[in-house]
Amino acid sequence: MRAREGDRGAFEALVRRHYRAAYAIARGRVDSPMDAEDVVQDAFVRALERLDDCDPSKFAAWLLTVVRNHAHNRRIYESRRGGVDPEEARLSGPRDGGITAAVARSQLRDRLEEAVATLSEKQREVLLLHDLEGLRHAEIGEIVGVSEGMSRYHLMQARRAMRDRLSREDLEVGDE
């Protein structure tokens, strides 16, 4: 693994390849997309510092464990600090350096974020890992720490909750 030798290009390739899965895990555990990105950023740097502990053939699973631990610590920190205002969290959206602010704050994204925020931690993780990252239930089960069957169950529950929430919003918008 060339990243171990400090190869910037190799490390960048790792970041690009695993970012989405890392984000899915982080977003499952923290309340806002912005916090999830902070967690992912810190976790990648932390992972680089501890790269010698990692079996290269199991890098993805190892990285996601680092992300999960980081997200857990972040949530504890936020809860002690008084938590994140859900409305602020929803509006904050992912940071984009102002380049794509319009896209980041798009109505669709906000609605999806609102719906995702109503899910349980496990449902969020499973939903994002499956429907966003494209992992299989067996892989998700290993990462999240549930059986393959439970992963399927959480996915169904999450999708149902998302659809209920989004269709209710549609009705509310229609009533106005």
Added chain:
Amino acid sequence: MSDRREDIGHEPDVPAVDLSALDPTADARAFDGRVRDILDDARFELARRRRASRTGVAARWGRVAWPAAAAVALASLAVLRTSQPALASDQVTIEEEMALAVGVPEALAVWVSETDAPQISEILVGWEE
């Protein structure tokens, strides 16, 4: 992992919701910015690893090179020692050179520096050559 996406949308009970708007990598420029932020945060650790790697490479080379050099040196000494007598025996002595200079055939000239005298038959064969 995008090759694993064939599963998406094929769950039997509840169809998938399109979450592509939540994809943190979808906006390429924003994603590039986030990757840059991570690389920026990681620059000291990357530099430390490069330094450690260079030192490590030198140390690894040293670990291999020193024993190899020592082995080559020993082998060279051994070759030199074994080749010394051969070289000495190949060398033409002053007496032989003098014998050759006065017209003694080469096959007989070597006897000049020998301690034992040649047999008559050996002299005859040498003269023939």
